[in-house]
Amino acid sequence: MLLGSHDLTLNGVKKTIKINRVEVAAEGGAAFWSNPQTVLVRIIDAGSATINCASLVDGKYIDKDSFTINFGCNTTKSNDLYAMVRGIVAQTSKKWSPSDTVLVMGGAAER
Structure with missing residues (x-):
């Protein structure tokens, strides 16, 4: 359904989008492809409901170092931004090093 040519109008401007190739990746790893690197990237x-933590080296997922935290931006625990950050640090520090390269994305990334 995605492959091929698609015509659309956005803000009154007609555009044609051509999709030649489609691949599937885990949601949490999407940030990697905006800035691909050959080193380890977290x-x-x-x-809103969960926090996905992915680990990649040269575009390949490291399953044993990737996981999901069972709270998110719109959960009771994370209504307090500092509590959410403490929870993320508590979980990631079990497997990740403080010197790792980390990309942050999603609803609370800017905060």
Whole structure:
């Protein structure tokens, strides 16, 4: 359904989008592809219900170092931003090093 040519109008401007290739990746790892690197990269995707933590090296997922935290931006625990950050640090520090490269994305990334 995604492959091919698609015509759309956005803000009154007609555009044609051509999609030649589609691949599937875990949601939390999407930030990697905006800035691909060959070194180890950790990604924190702060979603509304969960926080996905992905680990990649040269575009390949490291399953044993990737996980989901069972709270998010819109849960009781995370209504307090500092409590949410403490929870993320508590979980990620079990497997990740403080010197790791970390990309943050999702609903609370800017905060």
